[in-house]
Amino acid sequence: MDNAKILIVEDEIGIANFIIQGLEEENMMLTHAMNGKDALLKINQNRFDLILLDWMILNISGIDVCRAIRNSVNPNEQTPIIFITAKDTVEDTIAGLNAGANDYIKKPFDFNELLARINVYLRKNPKSKFLRSGNIVMETDTHQTFLDTLKVDLTLKEFELFSYLLKNRNRICTRKEIIENVWDIHFDYDTSVIDVFVNAIRKKLNLKKDDPRLFTIRGVGYISKDV
Numbered sequence: 001m002d003n004a005k006i007l008i009v010e011d012e013i014g015i016a017n018f019i020i021q022g023l024e025e026e027n028m029m030l031t032h033a034m035n036g037k038d039a040l041l042k043i044n045q046n047r048f049d050l051i052l053l054d055w056m057i058l059n060i061s062g063i064d065v066c067r068a069i070r071n072s073v074n075p076n077e078q079t080p081i082i083f084i085t086a087k088d089t090v091e092d093t094i095a096g097l098n099a100g101a102n103d104y105i106k107k108p109f110d111f112n113e114l115l116a117r118i119n120v121y122l123r124k125n126p127k128s129k130f131l132r133s134g135n136i137v138m139e140t141d142t143h144q145t146f147l148d149t150l151k152v153d154l155t156l157k158e159f160e161l162f163s164y165l166l167k168n169r170n171r172i173c174t175r176k177e178i179i180e181n182v183w184d185i186h187f188d189y190d191t192s193v194i195d196v197f198v199n200a201i202r203k204k205l206n207l208k209k210d211d212p213r214l215f216t217i218r219g220v221g222y223i224s225k226d227v
Helices: 013-024 036-045 062-070 090-098 111-124 156-167 175-181 192-205
Strands: 005-009 029-033 050-053 081-085 103-106 130-133 136-139 144-147 150-152 215-217 221-223
Touching (some): 005 013, 005 036, 013 111, 029 036, 036 062, 050 062, 050 111, 062 081, 081 111, 090 103, 130 156, 156 175, 156 192, 175 192, 175 221
Parallel strands (some): 005 029, 050 081
Protein backbone atom coordinates (compact mmCIF):
# COMPACT_ATOMS: atom_id res chain seq x y z
CA MET A 1 0.00 0.00 0.00
CA ASP A 2 1.54 3.30 -1.11
CA ASN A 3 3.09 5.56 1.56
CA ALA A 4 2.31 3.25 4.49
CA LYS A 5 4.64 4.06 7.39
CA ILE A 6 6.37 0.89 8.63
CA LEU A 7 8.70 0.51 11.60
CA ILE A 8 11.10 -2.42 11.39
CA VAL A 9 12.84 -3.46 14.61
CA GLU A 10 15.65 -5.81 13.59
CA ASP A 11 19.29 -6.01 14.71
CA GLU A 12 20.49 -8.20 11.83
CA ILE A 13 21.50 -5.64 9.21
CA GLY A 14 21.26 -8.07 6.30
CA ILE A 15 17.66 -9.04 7.11
CA ALA A 16 16.70 -5.43 7.85
CA ASN A 17 18.11 -4.18 4.54
CA PHE A 18 16.41 -7.02 2.65
CA ILE A 19 13.02 -6.08 4.09
CA ILE A 20 13.57 -2.34 3.72
CA GLN A 21 14.57 -2.64 0.06
CA GLY A 22 11.60 -4.84 -0.75
CA LEU A 23 9.04 -2.66 1.00
CA GLU A 24 10.47 0.58 -0.41
CA GLU A 25 9.94 -0.93 -3.87
CA GLU A 26 6.27 -1.19 -2.82
CA ASN A 27 6.33 2.58 -2.09
CA MET A 28 6.22 2.13 1.67
CA MET A 29 8.03 4.45 4.07
CA LEU A 30 10.46 2.58 6.35
CA THR A 31 11.95 3.51 9.71
CA HIS A 32 14.56 1.19 11.22
CA ALA A 33 15.36 0.58 14.89
CA MET A 34 18.30 -1.63 15.89
CA ASN A 35 17.35 -2.34 19.52
CA GLY A 36 14.51 -2.21 22.01
CA LYS A 37 15.30 1.21 23.49
CA ASP A 38 15.54 2.83 20.06
CA ALA A 39 12.30 1.11 19.04
CA LEU A 40 10.37 2.45 22.05
CA LEU A 41 11.76 5.94 21.47
CA LYS A 42 10.51 5.92 17.88
CA ILE A 43 7.21 4.32 18.88
CA ASN A 44 6.54 7.06 21.43
CA GLN A 45 7.44 9.85 19.00
CA ASN A 46 5.79 8.63 15.79
CA ARG A 47 2.64 6.94 14.60
CA PHE A 48 3.18 3.96 12.31
CA ASP A 49 0.76 2.00 10.16
CA LEU A 50 2.45 -1.32 11.02
CA ILE A 51 5.38 -2.58 13.12
CA LEU A 52 7.66 -5.49 12.16
CA LEU A 53 9.30 -6.71 15.35
CA ASP A 54 12.14 -9.14 15.98
CA TRP A 55 12.07 -10.94 19.33
CA MET A 56 15.79 -11.29 20.12
CA ILE A 57 17.08 -7.72 20.07
CA LEU A 58 19.41 -5.78 22.38
CA ASN A 59 18.50 -3.78 25.52
CA ILE A 60 14.81 -4.65 25.63
CA SER A 61 13.50 -7.85 24.08
CA GLY A 62 10.95 -7.74 21.30
CA ILE A 63 8.27 -9.33 23.45
CA ASP A 64 8.78 -6.66 26.13
CA VAL A 65 8.61 -3.96 23.45
CA CYS A 66 5.35 -5.49 22.28
CA ARG A 67 3.92 -5.50 25.81
CA ALA A 68 5.00 -1.89 26.32
CA ILE A 69 3.21 -0.81 23.15
CA ARG A 70 -0.01 -2.50 24.19
CA ASN A 71 0.07 -1.51 27.86
CA SER A 72 1.04 2.17 27.77
CA VAL A 73 -0.29 5.39 26.29
CA ASN A 74 1.49 5.96 22.98
CA PRO A 75 0.63 6.71 19.34
CA ASN A 76 0.82 2.98 18.42
CA GLU A 77 -1.41 1.30 20.99
CA GLN A 78 -3.62 -0.03 18.17
CA THR A 79 -0.96 -0.38 15.46
CA PRO A 80 -0.70 -3.90 14.00
CA ILE A 81 2.44 -5.76 15.10
CA ILE A 82 3.97 -8.70 13.22
CA PHE A 83 6.72 -10.68 14.93
CA ILE A 84 9.52 -11.82 12.60
CA THR A 85 11.70 -14.17 14.62
CA ALA A 86 13.78 -17.31 14.75
CA LYS A 87 11.92 -18.43 17.87
CA ASP A 88 9.84 -21.13 16.27
CA THR A 89 8.08 -23.25 18.87
CA VAL A 90 4.32 -23.27 19.32
CA GLU A 91 4.86 -21.91 22.84
CA ASP A 92 6.84 -18.97 21.40
CA THR A 93 4.08 -18.19 18.93
CA ILE A 94 1.43 -18.27 21.66
CA ALA A 95 3.58 -16.04 23.91
CA GLY A 96 4.05 -13.51 21.12
CA LEU A 97 0.35 -13.36 20.31
CA ASN A 98 -0.58 -13.14 23.99
CA ALA A 99 1.84 -10.22 24.36
CA GLY A 100 -0.27 -8.30 21.85
CA ALA A 101 1.14 -9.15 18.43
CA ASN A 102 -1.31 -9.58 15.55
CA ASP A 103 0.75 -12.10 13.61
CA TYR A 104 3.90 -14.23 13.83
CA ILE A 105 6.29 -15.14 10.99
CA LYS A 106 9.18 -17.52 11.54
CA LYS A 107 12.65 -17.03 10.05
CA PRO A 108 13.62 -17.83 7.39
CA PHE A 109 10.61 -16.41 5.57
CA ASP A 110 9.47 -15.77 2.02
CA PHE A 111 9.26 -12.04 1.23
CA ASN A 112 6.08 -12.43 -0.80
CA GLU A 113 4.35 -14.07 2.16
CA LEU A 114 5.53 -11.23 4.43
CA LEU A 115 4.25 -8.64 1.95
CA ALA A 116 0.89 -10.39 1.68
CA ARG A 117 0.46 -10.43 5.47
CA ILE A 118 1.48 -6.77 5.73
CA ASN A 119 -1.10 -5.80 3.12
CA VAL A 120 -3.83 -7.70 5.00
CA TYR A 121 -3.26 -5.57 8.10
CA LEU A 122 -2.88 -2.33 6.15
CA ARG A 123 -6.27 -2.96 4.56
CA LYS A 124 -7.78 -3.60 8.00
CA ASN A 125 -6.04 -0.54 9.48
CA PRO A 126 -6.04 2.11 6.72
CA LYS A 127 -3.12 4.49 6.90
CA SER A 128 -3.53 7.99 8.16
CA LYS A 129 -4.36 10.75 5.74
CA PHE A 130 -1.29 12.92 5.52
CA LEU A 131 0.25 15.89 3.78
CA ARG A 132 3.92 15.74 2.80
CA SER A 133 6.32 18.52 1.87
CA GLY A 134 9.95 17.49 1.72
CA ASN A 135 10.92 16.17 5.15
CA ILE A 136 7.70 17.43 6.75
CA VAL A 137 4.71 15.10 7.19
CA MET A 138 1.34 16.19 8.62
CA GLU A 139 -1.27 13.59 9.60
CA THR A 140 -4.64 15.23 9.13
CA ASP A 141 -6.65 12.73 11.15
CA THR A 142 -4.42 12.87 14.25
CA HIS A 143 -3.13 16.45 13.91
CA GLN A 144 0.43 15.20 14.32
CA THR A 145 3.38 16.79 12.52
CA PHE A 146 6.76 15.19 11.88
CA LEU A 147 10.07 16.67 10.79
CA ASP A 148 12.00 13.72 9.36
CA THR A 149 11.14 11.15 12.06
CA LEU A 150 10.77 13.60 14.97
CA LYS A 151 7.37 14.70 16.20
CA VAL A 152 6.90 18.48 16.26
CA ASP A 153 4.29 19.96 18.57
CA LEU A 154 2.31 22.48 16.55
CA THR A 155 -0.66 24.13 18.20
CA LEU A 156 -4.04 23.37 16.64
CA LYS A 157 -4.16 26.73 14.84
CA GLU A 158 -0.57 26.37 13.61
CA PHE A 159 -1.47 22.94 12.25
CA GLU A 160 -4.64 24.25 10.57
CA LEU A 161 -2.78 27.17 8.97
CA PHE A 162 0.12 25.17 7.55
CA SER A 163 -2.08 22.27 6.44
CA TYR A 164 -4.37 24.76 4.66
CA LEU A 165 -1.41 26.08 2.69
CA LEU A 166 -0.26 22.55 1.84
CA LYS A 167 -3.74 21.58 0.67
CA ASN A 168 -3.63 24.60 -1.63
CA ARG A 169 -0.08 23.99 -2.75
CA ASN A 170 1.42 26.13 -5.54
CA ARG A 171 -1.40 28.67 -5.23
CA ILE A 172 -1.17 32.04 -3.51
CA CYS A 173 -3.51 32.15 -0.53
CA THR A 174 -4.48 35.72 0.27
CA ARG A 175 -4.54 37.02 3.82
CA LYS A 176 -8.32 37.52 3.58
CA GLU A 177 -8.79 33.94 2.37
CA ILE A 178 -6.63 32.56 5.17
CA ILE A 179 -8.40 34.50 7.90
CA GLU A 180 -11.78 33.34 6.57
CA ASN A 181 -10.88 29.67 6.10
CA VAL A 182 -8.49 29.05 9.00
CA TRP A 183 -9.90 31.44 11.61
CA ASP A 184 -13.50 31.42 10.32
CA ILE A 185 -13.64 35.21 10.56
CA HIS A 186 -15.79 36.87 7.91
CA PHE A 187 -15.54 40.55 8.83
CA ASP A 188 -12.77 43.16 8.79
CA TYR A 189 -10.01 41.87 11.06
CA ASP A 190 -6.34 42.59 11.69
CA THR A 191 -4.67 39.89 9.61
CA SER A 192 -1.27 40.49 11.23
CA VAL A 193 -2.17 37.59 13.53
CA ILE A 194 -1.33 35.31 10.58
CA ASP A 195 2.28 36.55 10.61
CA VAL A 196 2.64 35.61 14.27
CA PHE A 197 1.56 32.04 13.57
CA VAL A 198 3.71 31.80 10.41
CA ASN A 199 6.79 32.84 12.40
CA ALA A 200 6.01 30.21 15.04
CA ILE A 201 5.61 27.49 12.39
CA ARG A 202 8.88 28.46 10.73
CA LYS A 203 10.72 28.31 14.04
CA LYS A 204 9.33 24.90 14.99
CA LEU A 205 9.92 23.35 11.53
CA ASN A 206 13.33 25.00 10.92
CA LEU A 207 12.05 26.85 7.86
CA LYS A 208 13.94 29.93 6.69
CA LYS A 209 12.03 32.92 5.34
CA ASP A 210 12.98 32.03 1.76
CA ASP A 211 11.89 28.37 2.10
CA PRO A 212 9.36 27.75 -0.71
CA ARG A 213 7.23 25.55 1.56
CA LEU A 214 6.12 28.60 3.54
CA PHE A 215 6.84 31.65 1.43
CA THR A 216 5.58 35.19 1.95
CA ILE A 217 4.01 37.07 -0.96
CA ARG A 218 4.46 40.56 0.43
CA GLY A 219 1.26 42.53 0.67
CA VAL A 220 -0.83 39.59 -0.60
CA GLY A 221 -0.49 36.44 1.49
CA TYR A 222 1.41 33.16 1.53
CA ILE A 223 2.16 30.20 -0.73
CA SER A 224 3.49 26.69 -0.19
CA LYS A 225 5.40 25.44 -3.23
CA ASP A 226 6.48 21.95 -4.19
CA VAL A 227 10.06 21.07 -3.28
